[in-house]
Amino acid sequence: MNFTVSEENYIKSIYHLQQQKGTVNTNSLAAEMHTRPASVTDMLKKLKIKKLLQYEPYKGFRLNEAGKKVALDVVRKHRLWEYFLAEKLKFDWDKVHPIAEELEHISSDELIQRLEKFLGNPLFDPHGDPIPDRNGKIPVINQQCLSDLPLKKTVIVSSVSKQTANMLEMLRHYKISLGTQLTVQKKFDFDGSLEIKIFKQAACIISEQVARNIFVHHDL
Amino acid sequence: MNFTVSEENYIKSIYHLQQQKGTVNTNSLAAEMHTRPASVTDMLKKLKIKKLLQYEPYKGFRLNEAGKKVALDVVRKHRLWEYFLAEKLKFDWDKVHPIAEELEHISSDELIQRLEKFLGNPLFDPHGDPIPDRNGKIPVINQQCLSDLPLKKTVIVSSVSKQTANMLEMLRHYKISLGTQLTVQKKFDFDGSLEIKIFKQAACIISEQVARNIFVHHDL
DNA sequence: TTAAATTTTTAGATTTGTCTAAATTTTATT
DNA sequence: AATAAAATTTAGACAAATCTAAAAATTTAA
Numbered sequence: 001m002n003f004t005v006s007e008e009n010y011i012k013s014i015y016h017l018q019q020q021k022g023t024v025n026t027n028s029l030a031a032e033m034h035t036r037p038a039s040v041t042d043m044l045k046k047l048k049i050k051k052l053l054q055y056e057p058y059k060g061f062r063l064n065e066a067g068k069k070v071a072l073d074v075v076r077k078h079r080l081w082e083y084f085l086a087e088k089l090k091f092d093w094d095k096v097h098p099i100a101e102e103l104e105h106i107s108s109d110e111l112i113q114r115l116e117k118f119l120g121n122p123l124f125d126p127h128g129d130p131i132p133d134r135n136g137k138i139p140v141i142n143q144q145c146l147s148d149l150p151l152k153k154t155v156i157v158s159s160v161s162k163q164t165a166n167m168l169e170m171l172r173h174y175k176i177s178l179g180t181q182l183t184v185q186k187k188f189d190f191d192g193s194l195e196i197k198i199f200k201q202a203a204c205i206i207s208e209q210v211a212r213n214i215f216v217h218h219d220l
Numbered sequence: 221m222n223f224t225v226s227e228e229n230y231i232k233s234i235y236h237l238q239q240q241k242g243t244v245n246t247n248s249l250a251a252e253m254h255t256r257p258a259s260v261t262d263m264l265k266k267l268k269i270k271k272l273l274q275y276e277p278y279k280g281f282r283l284n285e286a287g288k289k290v291a292l293d294v295v296r297k298h299r300l301w302e303y304f305l306a307e308k309l310k311f312d313w314d315k316v317h318p319i320a321e322e323l324e325h326i327s328s329d330e331l332i333q334r335l336e337k338f339l340g341n342p343l344f345d346p347h348g349d350p351i352p353d354r355n356g357k358i359p360v361i362n363q364q365c366l367s368d369l370p371l372k373k374t375v376i377v378s379s380v381s382k383q384t385a386n387m388l389e390m391l392r393h394y395k396i397s398l399g400t401q402l403t404v405q406k407k408f409d410f411d412g413s414l415e416i417k418i419f420k421q422a423a424c425i426i427s428e429q430v431a432r433n434i435f436v437h438h439d440l
Numbered sequence: 441t442t443a444a445a446t447t448t449t450t451a452g453a454t455t456t457g458t459c460t461a462a463a464t465t466t467t468a469t470t
Numbered sequence: 471a472a473t474a475a476a477a478t479t480t481a482g483a484c485a486a487a488t489c490t491a492a493a494a495a496t497t498t499a500a
Contacts, residue, residue: 035457258489
């Protein structure tokens, strides 16, 4: 079945809220999408008719399996395009999102398959988020938050959750990017800040707030 | 100024008809766009308000300079994406058009500039059509139709006008593609067919009908 | 030059996605 | 439990893009 750009955007947002918050309600979806609750209600009726979600008036809603499949397909396209923009066209991390928001609605399946192959079948996008495969399967990675990490373990930065321009500026300053190897050397209990040693760089200190948004994994 | 997908499609079609036929009228534009004359009239009013064309009811119409600029920008995007699809993603010539029809409406200017650079600033798309530059300037090439070519001149295939699946199949069979070097060795007056010698291949004969759709240039 | 044919436009309807304002339902509070 | 607050839905409107059917203008041709 085919979906409009608007339908795809609603499905994607419902999916993301469902993942983060567990439940989705009309107001939070309206806020997420910068639209009005009444518009959400209208769209929910359409998506119910298309059998993509469970929805009873006044009772909340949730994507069913068919809806999740559609969402994962859009997420897959979004993240592959982000990878393309960052890796091939050399866009900065924080510039790729709005462009991928448009590209994710291009409909050709063959395009996406060829793009994936051209990019070398990447498993994670430039923000470290996993790219679902053709069947909607999401690669898993043993991630741990940098702020919870025991001392002296060498790890690799795998994703960053708050991707604001400010955060990016900070990371650029510290020369931290995805794939960066580092070790936590000391934790200051006073404010939770960490002394870290980045591979081939001098030791430095980062705040707990920054550390809480950096995720790492252990595998080489 | 920003334009809707529909506006861009109308502008592009008007531009192409204007190039081919000189004048544009409501019925031919409706035919070209697989829509109804009444819909064309409606859109013309909108485009006139946006000052993109001259239009007086019952008097025909024509893009002005602002309209041509918009058209060339869409054409530029279309052809750059076609080049990307063929060169990077290895799509066949005859598959790239419908996908580029969608991609051409992605709005980011920076995307197109980076894409152009990534592709190596190509001047012609996979069909041999010229790619306008950022300012709307179109590269020129001294093209000649293969059917008009004098004997014994070595030339290079630069474009193919009829890009149907059948024509493509034929060209693949003859191993002719853009950039192919060849010489016309003999012309048969009976049916206008040509004996051609393709670089590194045995001589072969092509019909006048095929020859009329192949264009060549002389420069190395 | 008048009638017929063609082209083009208008009038009015439809679909999609959105909105505001009001009504309804659910949840929380006293 | 009654009422206030919050969340959600309905009712009705609007803009964009399209359509059909009918009217109007232009062109062609007898």
